[in-house]
Each structure stands twice: as structure tokens, then as C-alpha cells.
Amino acid sequence: MSDKLKNAKIIFVVGGPGSGKGTQCEKVVAKYGYTHLSSGDLLRAEVASGSERGKQLSAIMQKGELVPLDTVLDMIKEAMIAKADVSKGYLIDGYPREVKQGEEFEKKIGAPSLLLYIDAKSETMVKRLMKRGETSGRADDNEETIKKRLDLYYKATEPVIAFYQGRGIVRKIDSEGSVDDVFSNVAKAIDSLK
Numbered sequence: 759m760s761d762k763l764k765n766a767k768i769i770f771v772v773g774g775p776g777s778g779k780g781t782q783c784e785k786v787v788a789k790y791g792y793t794h795l796s797s798g799d800l801l802r803a804e805v806a807s808g809s810e811r812g813k814q815l816s817a818i819m820q821k822g823e824l825v826p827l828d829t830v831l832d833m834i835k836e837a838m839i840a841k842a843d844v845s846k847g848y849l850i851d852g853y854p855r856e857v858k859q860g861e862e863f864e865k866k867i868g869a870p871s872l873l874l875y876i877d878a879k880s881e882t883m884v885k886r887l888m889k890r891g892e893t894s895g896r897a898d899d900n901e902e903t904i905k906k907r908l909d910l911y912y913k914a915t916e917p918v919i920a921f922y923q924g925r926g927i928v929r930k931i932d933s934e935g936s937v938d939d940v941f942s943n944v945a946k947a948i949d950s951l952k
């Protein structure tokens with residue numbers, strides 16, 4: 759465990775692609791002063807840098823697969839430490855994608871006090887992603903890759919939710935409603951932490 763992050767408040771934000779994780783996290787940042795770290799955004803930044811590591815990541819991400827665990831975790835940890843002095847807490851968005859990732863996170867960084875499970879129907883997620891794809895420029899926002907990402911989500915990530923349910927830290931948030939309606943429930947869950 760890292761010293762600088764010893765007392766950090768950590769929230770895992772888990773949900774399918776297009777469920778609205780990023781959208782809700784931005785609102786939490788604005789209201790609570792948390793630091794939002796999206797593992798996907800960190801990885802895409804690495805790809806954009808043109809580094810050798812970025813090139814390898816790019817190939818994996820275009821196929822809709824998961825990148826190696828250590829790579830993601832190192833990037834998250836570096837980003838957390840960089841914000842340790844100013845952050846009220848951390849939203850870890852899109853991670854853990856599988857149970858093993860959660861276990862490694864806890865070994866290297868610390869334990870989450872809450873898991874926000876952003877839940878939308880798969881038709882809703884597909885619809886939102888196709889719309890996002892019109893402007894996002896994301897290589898994985900296309901019909902074929904979306905389908906793979908959803909399959910992988912149900913297979914690998916749903917067990918993550920079950921795992922943390924066992925610890926009693928999961929708050930399930932219905933994400934079918936408007937952005938503001940969803941956020942009012944997100945805010946309740948975060949308020950319940952204090």
C-alpha cells in the first residue's frame with residue numbers, strides 16, 4: 759500500500775459501456791471535489807502520446823479486449839499520487855473490470871469504501887454508445903466492438919459486483935433515467951459515506 763494514499767477515500771464506479779459512468783463522475787467532481795480517474799481515458803491518453811506502450815495498447819483496445827492488469831494499475835496509481843495533496847477522494851471509473859483487478863488494486867493502493875454500480879439495460883447502453891460514436895472519435899464506439907465490450911462486461915465485470923456485494927459496499931444506481939435523476943441517487947450514495 760502506498761503511504762501517500764493511505765487515508766484516501768476510494769469509490770469504484772462500475773457499469774457497462776455506455777451506462778453513464780463518465781457522465782456521473784463529472785458531476786461528482788463538480789459537487790464534491792473528487793478526482794475522476796477513468797482507466798479508459800488514461801489508456802487512451804497513453805495511446806495518443808504515440809509511445810511504444812501506447813501502440814501495443816491501441817491494438818488491444820480496438821479489439822474490445824482488456825489490457826494487461828499491471829499496465830492499468832500502474833497508470834491509475836501514478837495518477838492518484840499526482841493528485842494526493844488536493845483530492846477529496848477518488849472516483850475510479852471503469853475499474854476493476856474483473857475480480858483479479860480489484861484484488862490487485864487493494865494490494866497496491868487501498869480498499870474502496872463504496873462501489874457505485876451504474877446499471878442500464880443493454881439496449882440502452884447500445885443506443886447511447888452508437889450516439890456517442892457519432893462524435894466521440896473513439897475507435898471502439900462501433901457496432902461490432904460494442905457487442906464484444908458488452909459480452910465481456912457481463913462475463914468479467916458482473917462477478918466484480920457480486921464480490922463487493924459480499925462486503926456490503928455496493929450501491930446500485932438505476933441509470934435509465936435522465937442524467938440529473940441518476941445523479942440525485944449517486945449523490946445520496948456518496949452522502950451516506952460521511
Ligand SMILES: Nc1ncnc2c1ncn2[C@H]1C[C@H](O)[C@@H](COP(=O)(O)OP(=O)(O)O)O1
Nearest residue numbers: 775776777778779780781886890935936937
Ligand atoms: N442518463 C443518461 N441519459 C441519456 N444519455 C446519457 C445518460 N448518461 C450518459 N448518457 C450519454 C452520454 C454519452 O454520450 C453516452 C455514454 O455515457 P458515458 O458517461 O460516456 O458512459 P460510460 O463512461 O459508462 O461508458 O450516453
Ligand SMILES: [Mg+2]
Nearest residue numbers: 779780796798
Ligand atoms: Mg467512460
